[in-house]
Amino acid sequence: MFIDEVTIYVKAGDGGNGCLAFRREKFVPRGGPSGGDGGRGGDVTLVASEHYNTLLHFRFNPEYKAERGRHGEGSNRKGREGASIDVPTPVGTVVYDAATGEMLHDFTQAGDRFLVARGGKGGRGNARFATSTHQAPTEHEDGRPGDELRLRLELKLLADVGLVGFPNAGKSTLISRISAARPKIADYPFTTLEPSLGVVRTHDDRTFVVADIPGLIEGAHEGHGLGTQFLKHVERTRVLAHLVDVSESSGRDPVHDFEIVMHELASFSEELAKKPMLVVATKLDAAQDPKRVKSLKALARKRALPFFQISSVTGEGLEALMRAMAERVLAPSSGTPDVQDSTVAPARKNRASK
Numbered sequence: 001m002f003i004d005e006v007t008i009y010v011k012a013g014d015g016g017n018g019c020l021a022f023r024r025e026k027f028v029p030r031g032g033p034s035g036g037d038g039g040r041g042g043d044v045t046l047v048a049s050e051h052y053n054t055l056l057h058f059r060f061n062p063e064y065k066a067e068r069g070r071h072g073e074g075s076n077r078k079g080r081e082g083a084s085i086d087v088p089t090p091v092g093t094v095v096y097d098a099a100t101g102e103m104l105h106d107f108t109q110a111g112d113r114f115l116v117a118r119g120g121k122g123g124r125g126n127a128r129f130a131t132s133t134h135q136a137p138t139e140h141e142d143g144r145p146g147d148e149l150r151l152r153l154e155l156k157l158l159a160d161v162g163l164v165g166f167p168n169a170g171k172s173t174l175i176s177r178i179s180a181a182r183p184k185i186a187d188y189p190f191t192t193l194e195p196s197l198g199v200v201r202t203h204d205d206r207t208f209v210v211a212d213i214p215g216l217i218e219g220a221h222e223g224h225g226l227g228t229q230f231l232k233h234v235e236r237t238r239v240l241a242h243l244v245d246v247s248e249s250s251g252r253d254p255v256h257d258f259e260i261v262m263h264e265l266a267s268f269s270e271e272l273a274k275k276p277m278l279v280v281a282t283k284l285d286a287a288q289d290p291k292r293v294k295s296l297k298a299l300a301r302k303r304a305l306p307f308f309q310i311s312s313v314t315g316e317g318l319e320a321l322m323r324a325m326a327e328r329v330l331a332p333s334s335g336t337p338d339v340q341d342s343t344v345a346p347a348r349k350n351r352a353s354k
């Protein structure tokens with residue numbers, strides 16, 4: 001199981017101070033007390049959002065502070081309340097107090113809200129202390145501090161996209177181009193012995209998870225090569241990207257490769273073979289004979305599967321492929337995000353788009 005983990009700091013706003021003031025009016029020799037109360041500090045609330053599949057956005061911005069309340073003023077003016085903030089987190093996030101290890105909340109549903117840090121109360125101004133026997137009070141309170149704590153967030157990562165294909169098809173190379181994952185890459189089969197996950201960040205600052213697994217060969221379901229046991233890691237993905245090497249160096253026919261892998265998938269589970277699939281022709285830079293690409297493209301069309309052609313060396317086609325993956329695994333991005341999200345760091349330019 002892959003676990004994404006991050007520690008963040010949250011601080012609710014302090015309450016504003018109460019004011020000490022007396023009325024000063026023409027012809028009124030001694031005005032009464034008129035110091036207003038301080039405003040309440042803003043709260044910090046975590047909100048489960050479908051727009052995030054990972055905790056990556058927290059790494060770029062690990063501190064969240066709500067606004068403090070304003071101080072009270074003379075003429076019984078109350079200080080303004082500090083603005084509260086909502087911090088989006090993916091559904092499935094479990095929240096712990098980092099200091100004590102205590103579990104505070106488990107987000108299971110989009111829109112779920114959890115107030116983690118409560119704003120401080122505003123202090124009372126001196127006007128509030130006046131009584132019939134105590135008409136010129138000078139007492140006034142300071143605002144109370146807002147809650148402040150460190151949180152450890154944990155999220156079990158499930159892959160959204162699974163990369164399947166022959167050994168050497170370029171699966172690990174692709175994941176290293178579109179995410180920060182750095183699996184071993186080499187020009188011999190079965191370089192990847194264990195599945196690894198990469199987090200892909202889209203241009204509009206959303207993320208999804210891609211799984212790189214070992215390659216499949218004919219007879220994998222009978223234990224040839226590394227077998228098909230690793231397919232369980234992509235069983236719950238929403239979409240498979242089926243990578244097929246179209247360069248001459250594979251020494252095989254792309255259409256034949258495609259059929260073999262489909263057969264292995266179906267032998268493992270019919271359901272897996274029926275999962276939505278993107279057909280991806282790889283190593284375009286090294287493909288001399290355009291017929292090899294064409295024949296694979298024709299096959300994809302026949303099966304009504306979307307077709308992409310890429311080169312992880314030149315970067316050609318990566319952007320379009322990433323977008324297609326994102327479209328299939330992320331909730332549609334409406335113009336208005338479901339939570340206020342001004343606190344998230346601006347999108348970093350993805351390496352793959354250079």
Ligand SMILES: Nc1nc2c(ncn2[C@@H]2O[C@H](COP(=O)(O)OP(=O)(O)OP(=O)(O)O)[C@@H](O)[C@H]2O)c(=O)[nH]1
Pocket residue numbers: 165166167168169170171172173174184185186187188189190191192193213214215216282283284285286310311312313314
């Ligand atoms: N020319 C060219 N070579 C590529 C490209 N993508 C990958 N390669 C090369 O192909 C070889 C295999 O790449 P990997 O990414 O390790 O392939 P894989 O599918 O992960 O292989 P296994 O882990 O063995 O299943 C490496 O030598 C890569 O450098 C590409 O777009 N163009």
Ligand SMILES: [Mg+2]
Pocket residue numbers: 171172173183184185191192212213214
């Ligand atoms: Mg690999």
